[in-house]
Amino acid sequence: MTKPCLKAFKFRIYPNKVERTFFARQFGCNRFAFNYMLEHNNTLYKEEKKHLGYFEMTALLPALKKQEQTKWLAEVNAQSLQLAVKDLDTAFKRFFDKKSERPTFKTKHDRQCFKVAQDFKFENGKLWLPKLKTWIKVKVSREVIGKILYLHISKTVTGKYYVSFTVSGTNETFAPTGKSIGLDLGIKDAAILSDGTRYENIKTLSKFEKKLKYAQRQLSKKQKGSKAKERQRRKVAILHEKIKHLRHDHIEKLTTDIIKNNDKIFCEDLAVKNMVKNHKLAKSLSDVSLGSIGAKLEYKAEWHGRVFLKVGRFFPSSKTCSSCGWIKEDLTLKDRAWTCQLCDSHHDRDINAAKNILAEGLKKLKDLSVCGAHSDNKQKQGETPSLEEPMTPEKP
Ligand SMILES: [Zn+2]
Known part of the structure; x- marks a missing residue:
């Protein structure tokens, strides 16, 4: 089809x-x-x-x-x-x-x-x-x-x-795979799926970022209006371009892979913009270009006949035990793994979150189809800014 x-x-x-x-x-x-x-x-x-x-x-x-x-x-x-x-x-x-x-x-x-x-x-x-x-x-x-x-x-x-x-x-339209997944957009890994699949960030990126930082420092030292400054400006621009291409390729590949292998994809609706503004996490977050992963998944899902749905951002996906529903209130960002005090399940922080997102997504999808509101695989737009909006609007 x-x-x-x-x-x-x-x-x-x-x-x-x-x-x-x-x-x-x-x-x-x-x-x-x-x-x-x-x-x-x-x-x-x-x-x-x-x-x-x-x-x-x-x-x-x-x-x-x-x-x-x-x-x-x-x-x-x-x-x-x-x-x-x-x-x-x-x-x-x-x-x-x-x-x-x-x-x-x-x-x-x-x-x-x-x-x-x-x-x-x-x-x-x-x-x-x-x-x-x-x-x-x-x-x-x-x-x-x-x-x-x-x-x-x-x-x-x-x-x-x-x-x-x-x-x-x-x-x-891709052939059905019978699989549904929850997706947690992380800091350490670019994306973690509820089935345990991890898509890492590109390792070469940090190498080029170091080079870029150095080149930018050199640029600021060059004399204004000099030929050396112009040459250095070009070096900086080339590195920027290289990093942009690496990121773009990586996100293209991982989003196509996710869409190909799963029928239903659920993703947390993070207030990425606010997080980027307010947190120390800003750099790592923007590094994995969370916004653009969400946006690409959304349109690729539409292209290839998959379901893509966002799960409310106030839903505590990291803190809730995916086995029994107990909530670990004191979970901090540093805790990469934890054990549930009620059912003794041991959780990887991100996989647990992805599992909760999957469960919440399936529930939401069921509610939507019961209401008859779910006419296509697009989620109704809320009033709040969503993850799927590009972080910098494209110039016309
Ligand atoms: Zn539990």
């Missing part, structure tokens, strides 16, 4: 000098269009309490292209400019829906990107863009399956270029 979905295929590209110049101009113009419309909307709101929607904003573009100071806007791809305005419109809609912060101005230090939705060609490992009209070499590492809806050209802070194709594709 297959389900429709949106998927992205991202590849490195190697633009030549002419192409790089064109990209730089398009990045700049898109940023200008985005910032111009944002400023315009901000002023309009301040003075007249008005807000412009997508069509009203794009209607301003032709006049800008005719003005002497901004006539360079006409030299780049017009649909990409409109899509930058569309991104702003989406960011405003998310803000009005209270899903994200108010949109902010883009700077040239942010990741640079632009979208193309029409008149491009992608053939034999080469990409052809309107207005640019040259064939760009693409390092294709896997076959692009599905209908391409649009593409993104991006440049990282370390100067690498990528193309990302968004396609409407289909996802295979």
Whole structure:
């Protein structure tokens, strides 16, 4: 069985000098269009309490292209400019829906990107863009399956270029395994399952983090505006990128593995944001990127026909004996293992928590199906921020 979905295929590209110049101009113009419309909307709101929607904003573009100071806007791809305005419109809609912060101005230090939705060609490992009209070499590492809806050209802070194709594709529903699991997102291990499976954090990460710390210290010592400072800044950016990729790969693999091997997945709804803000645990917690594990599990469950449900965060999963229900009130964060005083069961802290999450999840699922409220595998959204929200909202 297959389900429709949106998927992205991202590849490195190697633009030549002419192409790089064109990209730089398009990045700049898109940023200008985005910032111009944002400023315009901000002023309009301040003075007249008005807000412009997508069509009203794009209607301003032709006049800008005719003005002497901004006539360079006409030299780049017009649909990409409109899509930058569309991104702003989406960011405003998310803000009005209270899903994200108010949109902010883009700077040239942010990741640079632009979208193309029409008149491009992608053939034999080469990409052809309107207005640019040259064939760009693409390092294709896997076959692009599905209908391409649009593409993104991006440049990282370390100067690498990528193309990302968004396609409407289909996802295979995984065969039932008959297994349900509770999942405890931990500090020492990235994820612990109620059946005892542990997904560890990547060991190489701390090696690179040490390197990064050292590189950052060196950077702060370099003279402002010097070439050495620029070189060091690049080193820091490369290490950042490396760490980001390692984390991303690891989370991709472990979440796919969990979804493949289990029909029903239950996970504790931690107030990750608050914990990250308030605790000394902050670093280790954000290291395992708990938020993104939850978010990935949620959408992969939907893609592959699995059940994913969050269990209330005030439920004391660590303190409750999973065998008899006795609660160890004095359990501290340091206690990695404990023995129940009522039934004598010996517990690994995390596995016990995962078992409790599983039991609570199954109970909740039963309640939901009795009420008839459980029409799909998505949980009803509460008012409180949930674990599944990305910890830093993605930029439009
Ligand atoms: Zn017990």
